[in-house]
Amino acid sequence: MNVVGKAAFGARSSARRILGHVLRERAAPSRRLLGTDAVVATAAAAPVVAAAAASLKSARPAVGETKTPPARRELLPIKMPMTTNGVKAFFVDTPAGVSDVVGRLSAVTRDDCLYVDLEGVDLSRYGTVSLLIIYCPTARQIFVLDVFMLQAAAFDTQGPDDSGLSIRGILESKEYCKAFFDVRNDSDALFHHYGVGLRNVEDLQLMENATRPDGQRNIINGLAKSMGWRGILSKAERAQWDRCKTAGKAMFNPATGGSFDVFNARPLDPAILSYCVGDVYYLPRLRKRHWGSLSQAWRLKVQKATQARVLESQQKDFDPHSIDKIRSPWEDPLDWVPLNEYKAPVGSHAYRAPTQKRHKL
The missing domain is CATH 1.10.287 (Helix Hairpins)
Structure with a gap:
């Protein structure tokens, strides 16, 4: 020796x-x-x-040395006032974190549904995507993915196994059900910025519209008004939800001195995180309330109208800010109202109801 x-x-x-x-x-x-x-x-x-x-x-000799890869950092939950019943929220801003999320979502079955929402600056083909929020009720977990920082890695980072699954794969898969509230601008932004073509999508806004009585389907509702259906939220839940929504809107709404740039500020403000979580946390209740009350014929109508929305959002002539977007696909001539009586601010679903209805002759 x-x-x-x-x-x-x-x-x-x-x-x-x-x-x-x-x-x-x-x-x-x-x-x-x-x-x-x-x-x-x-x-x-x-x-x-x-x-x-x-x-x-x-x-040890350096030649032939085998290195063990570092352990994957565990996602740490963030405190959110909206979440109860053991639901945890996670802010994900690394490729390793995205891989972990894909691994957790891969266990979702066909009978489950993921609830998805996006936030950004002028969320559309003309703006940017800042955040992707995914709620998995079966796992009781909400993931807020930092698309602004991760960019394509948020969609193309693969899971920890060898299946090759990614967030893109989940969004484009026929196997995973994804529920949105008004999928159009989300689909527009995903398709034109990252080439993500949504499949197997449900639109809760259309579900809510379809459950209304005849003659009351002319104008679609925003999320806040749709949450007003009896039995969806308790008074305490509604009050808390309103507080989170109001605080978030005050930060990004230009009418209140805010700016949509807050979605791209890092670290992300807790009020914006709470706003994002609030947009998906109660969507399962909304779906349960309306989908269960639809007949088979109306379910087919909702599915076809949802597919039409996704395809429309991918076309060159799609206008993400068109006033016509507040029209229901099942417009009833007996409930017709001139569009100039409605206000639809860009980036907001808070539509003002008309003071008087007018009918077609």
Whole structure:
């Protein structure tokens, strides 16, 4: 054995002795019984263990060395006032985090539904995508993906297994059901910025419109008004939901001195996070309330109208800010109202009801 080999052998032997001593100390019965002593002993031994491990690493030959990949960082939940019943929300801003999300969503079955929403600056082909929010009720988890920072990595990062699945694959898959509230601008932005073609989509806005009585389907409702249906939210839930929505809108609504740029500010303001979570948290109740009350014929109508919305949003002549977007696909001539009596601010679903209805002659 040459001089270098002897030195390496000596270093390895010394390191092993130190590690063995530390392990015996940590395994002692007195340490197991006294929690405080065990913590102190472990903390005191940490530098020794680190030095021993470093010694072992430096003593190994570099040729043919096999490195173990670093452990995947666990997603940490963020505190959200909207979430209850064990639902956790996560802010995801790294490719490793996206991979973790894909792994968690891959367990969703055909009987489950994912609830999806996007936020951005002028969310459309003309603006930007800032955030992608996905709620998985079966897993009781909400994921807020930072598309502004991740860009294409938010959609194309694959999961931890070898299936090749990604967020893009989930959004474009026939196997995964995705529910949106008014899918049009979301689809427009996804398709024209990232080439994502949505499939197997449900539109809760159309469901709500379809459940109205005859003669009352002319104008579609925004999310806030749709949440006003009896039995969807309790008074306390509605009050909390309104507080989160009001605080978020105050930050991005230009009419109140805000700016849509807050969706791209980092770190993201907690009020904006709460606003995003609130947009998806109660959507399962909305779906349950309306889908269950539709006849089979109306369900087919909703499905066809939803597919038409997705296809329309991908066309060159689609106008994401058209006033005609507030028209229902099942416009009833007996409930016709001139569009100039309605206000539809860009980026808002808060439509003002007319003071008087007018009918076609």
